Amino acid sequence: MTTWAPVEYTGVAELRGPLMVVRGTRGVGWDEYASIELESGEHRHGLVLEVDRDLAVVQVLEGTAGVRARGTRVTFTGSPLRIPVGAAWQGRVCNGRGRPLDSGPPVFGMTDAAVTGLPLNPTLREPPADPVLTGVSAIDALTTLVRGQKIALFSSGGLPHLELAAQVAAQAHTGGAPFSVVFAAMGLTHADAARVRDALEERSSAGELTLLLNLADDPVIERLLTPRLALTIAEHLAFTMGRHVLAVLADMTSYCEALREVSSARGEIPARRAYPGYLYSDLASIYERCGRVRGLPGSITVLPVLSMPAGDITHPVPDLTGYITEGQILLTRDVASYPHIDPLASLSRMMRAGVGGGRTRPEHMDLATQILAALARARQAGELAELVGERALSITDRRYLAMAEAFELRLLAQRGDESRSLEETFNRAWQVVSVLPRRELSMLDPETLDAHYREEP
């Protein structure tokens, strides 16, 4: 609703760091969005952190550098931040607050929605079902993404998690069903942001992608809004427009560091590793915005990407994320080939609901289980070989080692610009299991083996 005569407050009592104290306010509420006009005519934005009688503490998103108390005017919008929603977001590149970065006009929509969102009504939730295919063999075959699922991508410094996230965002599809991607990038360097934009250009041009870029030098409080903005856009695309939406949130560790910084600025009591005590519920308020709703055709699948500081999976960010998400894809330096996915440490808990006859292939679950069991045996055989030498292993164990090698070379290793069809992934998976003798493939039924197993000499 348009306010034709908004009240501007000119009583700026104090400026401290990113905070601005405004005096003489009336009817201002917590978390309210504010727009600030400087003496020079420049516009900035802020959020209300505290209200005490007629004093309002506003956190200025762009910081208070260059702001003078005299001549600054603050207008409160009367509600938490709302953004227009609709199809106009598709094909646009914006910053973490939704302002255009692509030289275009602001994004308009016929309706608007609060970025804080509302949790899905649990009684209307439908369990995740049907796959989101990524074109990445190791994910599609072994840790299939399921529509409505939240599954995290865990990585550590130096591994190409951003490249993999961009590849998944560029290639993912749901067969013929309408599909969109919302990519929220947080705390990225300019070089990384340029690479992500290049990788996603085609999808963006096709009008199937919304890209929100919050760069490393952007204000931290903007980083707190970015994933919420992305999910608000995704919710409208999914539940009003009936599209299947993949929301990629990269990198959530940057988000959590921003949360820690803002919490510290607010003077809150720090908890584990100085993150605020409400980190778990804050992360849940983001991840739980995925899902499917009874009676509505669309879905939101959330893929948060986390870089684990010093590769520590017990760090609060991956630890708490792991409690909320329904599985993880773990990248490791122990796998030499891109995409560096560790198949034995990765798991999609919803996979059974997304694969099988009519969805992917009838033998999908059995084949994935068989490959994982064989890789576990190969790992044991490899550890034994380190002690006694490969020649001392049984012929069968050596076949398991050969199978693990074939797995990495033929199924896992993939170029960053290579999109594999489901059929090609399955052909490669069958080549991998065909390295083992047929008698070892006890998890696959004989008819399936007759149809696909071709023992390698």
Add this chain to the structure above:
Amino acid sequence: MIATRDALAPVVDALLRRARADAETIITTAEDEAAEMIAAARREAQAVLAEARASGTAQARAYAAVEHARARRRARRVELAAQREVLEELRGRAVTAVRSLRDDPCYPRLLERLGELARQAGGGDLVVSEHSDGGVVAEGRGRRVDCTLDALAGRAVDALGGEVARLWAP
């Protein structure tokens, strides 16, 4: 002497035959080895060529993809910039149209009404004054309400929301 030589002739012949046969074997083997080496070298050269070709093609494809992406981005930027210009044009025209209200006979009544609106929003204690560009500004202690014609025109364009997209819709 001659008798001895004659007597040894079969041995010499045999030795010569064997030497020739050995030489032939060595030559044949050498020729075979050479042929094999040449074939191997050719194979290797072909493999190197094929690899170079594949790598060149992959590089060219990657380069073409990057160029293609950049070209598409440039094209999209031009399209979006045009939309932005159209919007700015609309904003400019709206301001001009609203400013022309100053020549309207009802303008004093409009100022009065805007003053009431500003006081309603910001409080009765605000002092209302006419702005040089048209419209009014109401100011008080720590508060201000901007009801200038330019500000009202801007708010009217913002209020159009999604309707604005009809300017560039096909």
